[in-house]
Amino acid sequence: MRYFLEIAYKGTQYNGWQIQKNGHTVQGELNRCLSTILRQEIEITGSGRTDTGVHATAQVAHFDYDGELNPDRDAFRFNSFLPEDIAVKAIRPVHSEAHARFDADRRSYEYHVVQHKDPFNDHQAHHHRSALDVEAMNNAAHHLLGRQDFESFSKVHTDVNNFFCDISRAEWKHEGQRLVFHISANRFLRNMVRAIVGTLLDIGAGKSAPDSLPAVIAARNRSAAGKSVPAHGLYLTEVRYPASVYLNE
Amino acid sequence: MRYFLEIAYKGTQYNGWQIQKNGHTVQGELNRCLSTILRQEIEITGSGRTDTGVHATAQVAHFDYDGELNPDRDAFRFNSFLPEDIAVKAIRPVHSEAHARFDADRRSYEYHVVQHKDPFNDHQAHHHRSALDVEAMNNAAHHLLGRQDFESFSKVHTDVNNFFCDISRAEWKHEGQRLVFHISANRFLRNMVRAIVGTLLDIGAGKSAPDSLPAVIAARNRSAAGKSVPAHGLYLTEVRYPASVYLNE
Known part of the structure; x- marks a missing residue:
C-alpha cells in the first residue's frame, strides 16, 4: 500500500x-x-x-x-x-x-517577521528592526501574481528547464505579534521565497522604490532582486493534491 | 533615580x-x-x-x-x-x-498546556497527553477564590509566617492550540501554582473526584494535593502596583 x-x-x-x-x-x-x-x-x-x-x-x-x-x-x-x-x-x-x-498542484509558504525583540522567538521568525510600510509591500506583492518568469529570484546555479511559476497568492498580513507573508504557487524555484521576501522588505523599509518590482522581475537576473532573508522565518504550510490521488477512506 | x-x-x-x-x-x-x-x-x-x-x-x-x-x-x-x-x-x-x-499588590501567572505533539513547542508549554474535562477543572478552580490558607500547595520546607493568599482569579481558557490556566493573587507561596495546576489536571483527567478540591485545601498538608507540573509551562505574566509608586512621566 x-x-x-x-x-x-x-x-x-x-x-x-x-x-x-x-x-x-x-x-x-x-x-x-x-x-x-x-x-x-x-x-x-x-x-x-x-x-x-x-x-x-x-x-x-x-x-x-x-x-x-x-x-x-x-x-x-x-x-x-x-x-x-x-x-x-x-x-x-x-x-x-x-x-x-x-x-502536487499547489504549494504554500509563509514567511514570519517580528519587529520587536521576542525572548520566545526560538528561531521561529526573522527579527527585522526597521519600520516597514506594509501597504507598499502589499502593492508590490500584487505584481508577483500570475504566470511569469521568476529567474530574478532563483538561485544562480540551478538545473531547472525554465523559471516559470504561476503565483496565485502573495500578501502580507499582521497576525498577532507577527507580520506574515503568504505565498502560493504551482511550483517554486530554489531560494525563491526568501529572495522575494528580501526584495519586498527593501521596499517596505524604503531602500527600494515602491514601484520597482516589475522591473526586478523583467530583469531575469538574480542581482536585480534583494538579498535572501534568513531561513528561520520560512515555513512550508500546505501542499495540495487533486482529490483523485486519495483512496476512499 | x-x-x-x-x-x-x-x-x-x-x-x-x-x-x-x-x-x-x-x-x-x-x-x-x-x-x-x-x-x-x-x-x-x-x-x-x-x-x-x-x-x-x-x-x-x-x-x-x-x-x-x-x-x-x-x-x-x-x-x-x-x-x-x-x-x-x-x-x-x-x-x-x-x-x-x-x-506589588497583585501577581498573575499563566500555565500553558498542549494536548497534541507540537514541534514548535520549545519548552514553552507542558504536553499533557490524556483527555481533560475542562469544565470540571474550572468548577474546581472556583473553590480557590478568596483569602484562604494554601499550605496544601506550598513547598514543605519554607520560611513563610503564614500560608494565607487572596486569590482573585483562577480559570482555564482555550487559547489557540493551548489550554491556559490564569491565576492572580496578592501573593503566592513557593511552588504553589505548579501544585495547584497538578491537582486540577488530576481532576480533569478523572484521577481525582471533581468535588475533591475543598477537602484538599482544608487538609493544609502538601500530600493532600496533586504532583507539581513541570516548570516549562509556567509564566509570570503581570505584577501590579498602586499608581502612586510611579513618578509623573
Missing part, C-alpha cells in the same frame, strides 16, 4: 529535509523511525526539499508499505518514537501511482 | 531568576548588562523569584541609577546588549522608596 504522510517539523536542528550521507535531516529521521516501527525498509519521498533551518507545518511525503496501516494508531506510534521537533499529523492511503512531488 | 524595569524572559536556559554564585541566572545577566552599559554597579531587585525553567512575560524589578535614563533609548540599548532570551519591555521612573517586591 502507498501512503501520504503529513508532517510538521521545526527545521532549526536539521540540515534540511533531504537525506545526506553525513547530515542530520528530517527525511533521514523519518526513514529511520518508520523502518524501525514497521520492521521493513521504508523510504519516503517528499513533495520537495526544504533548506537547512526552514520549518514546515504541513510537508507531505509518500511511502510504500508491504501491509496495511491504521492511520490514527500508527500516527500515534510514529509520534512517540520521533524526536520532539518532528510530528506526524496524518497518514492517508493513496493510489499506488500517487507521487508526493509530481502530483 | 530609582527605576522599575519590566522584563520578559524565556527561562529554559537559566537557573531561575535569583542570582547565585555559580549559576546562570536572569538577575545575574541583567546586573551584568546594566552595570556595563551604565558604567556603574547596578543591582536589581525583582518582584519575586522564578524557579529554573519558568518564563516571564512581565517580571518587574527596581534599581537605582546615579543619573537619569531616557526610557525608550536606554531600553533599546539594554536589548541590544542582552541575550536573545531576555528583553526589556519598559523602563519607568518611580519614587525613591518604591520597591518591586514589597509594593
Whole structure:
C-alpha cells in the first residue's frame, strides 16, 4: 500500500529535509523511525526539499508499505518514537501511482517577521528592526501574481528547464505579534521565497522604490532582486493534491 | 533615580531568576548588562523569584541609577546588549522608596498546556497527553477564590509566617492550540501554582473526584494535593502596583 504522510517539523536542528550521507535531516529521521516501527525498509519521498533551518507545518511525503496501516494508531506510534521537533499529523492511503512531488498542484509558504525583540522567538521568525510600510509591500506583492518568469529570484546555479511559476497568492498580513507573508504557487524555484521576501522588505523599509518590482522581475537576473532573508522565518504550510490521488477512506 | 524595569524572559536556559554564585541566572545577566552599559554597579531587585525553567512575560524589578535614563533609548540599548532570551519591555521612573517586591499588590501567572505533539513547542508549554474535562477543572478552580490558607500547595520546607493568599482569579481558557490556566493573587507561596495546576489536571483527567478540591485545601498538608507540573509551562505574566509608586512621566 502507498501512503501520504503529513508532517510538521521545526527545521532549526536539521540540515534540511533531504537525506545526506553525513547530515542530520528530517527525511533521514523519518526513514529511520518508520523502518524501525514497521520492521521493513521504508523510504519516503517528499513533495520537495526544504533548506537547512526552514520549518514546515504541513510537508507531505509518500511511502510504500508491504501491509496495511491504521492511520490514527500508527500516527500515534510514529509520534512517540520521533524526536520532539518532528510530528506526524496524518497518514492517508493513496493510489499506488500517487507521487508526493509530481502530483502536487499547489504549494504554500509563509514567511514570519517580528519587529520587536521576542525572548520566545526560538528561531521561529526573522527579527527585522526597521519600520516597514506594509501597504507598499502589499502593492508590490500584487505584481508577483500570475504566470511569469521568476529567474530574478532563483538561485544562480540551478538545473531547472525554465523559471516559470504561476503565483496565485502573495500578501502580507499582521497576525498577532507577527507580520506574515503568504505565498502560493504551482511550483517554486530554489531560494525563491526568501529572495522575494528580501526584495519586498527593501521596499517596505524604503531602500527600494515602491514601484520597482516589475522591473526586478523583467530583469531575469538574480542581482536585480534583494538579498535572501534568513531561513528561520520560512515555513512550508500546505501542499495540495487533486482529490483523485486519495483512496476512499 | 530609582527605576522599575519590566522584563520578559524565556527561562529554559537559566537557573531561575535569583542570582547565585555559580549559576546562570536572569538577575545575574541583567546586573551584568546594566552595570556595563551604565558604567556603574547596578543591582536589581525583582518582584519575586522564578524557579529554573519558568518564563516571564512581565517580571518587574527596581534599581537605582546615579543619573537619569531616557526610557525608550536606554531600553533599546539594554536589548541590544542582552541575550536573545531576555528583553526589556519598559523602563519607568518611580519614587525613591518604591520597591518591586514589597509594593506589588497583585501577581498573575499563566500555565500553558498542549494536548497534541507540537514541534514548535520549545519548552514553552507542558504536553499533557490524556483527555481533560475542562469544565470540571474550572468548577474546581472556583473553590480557590478568596483569602484562604494554601499550605496544601506550598513547598514543605519554607520560611513563610503564614500560608494565607487572596486569590482573585483562577480559570482555564482555550487559547489557540493551548489550554491556559490564569491565576492572580496578592501573593503566592513557593511552588504553589505548579501544585495547584497538578491537582486540577488530576481532576480533569478523572484521577481525582471533581468535588475533591475543598477537602484538599482544608487538609493544609502538601500530600493532600496533586504532583507539581513541570516548570516549562509556567509564566509570570503581570505584577501590579498602586499608581502612586510611579513618578509623573
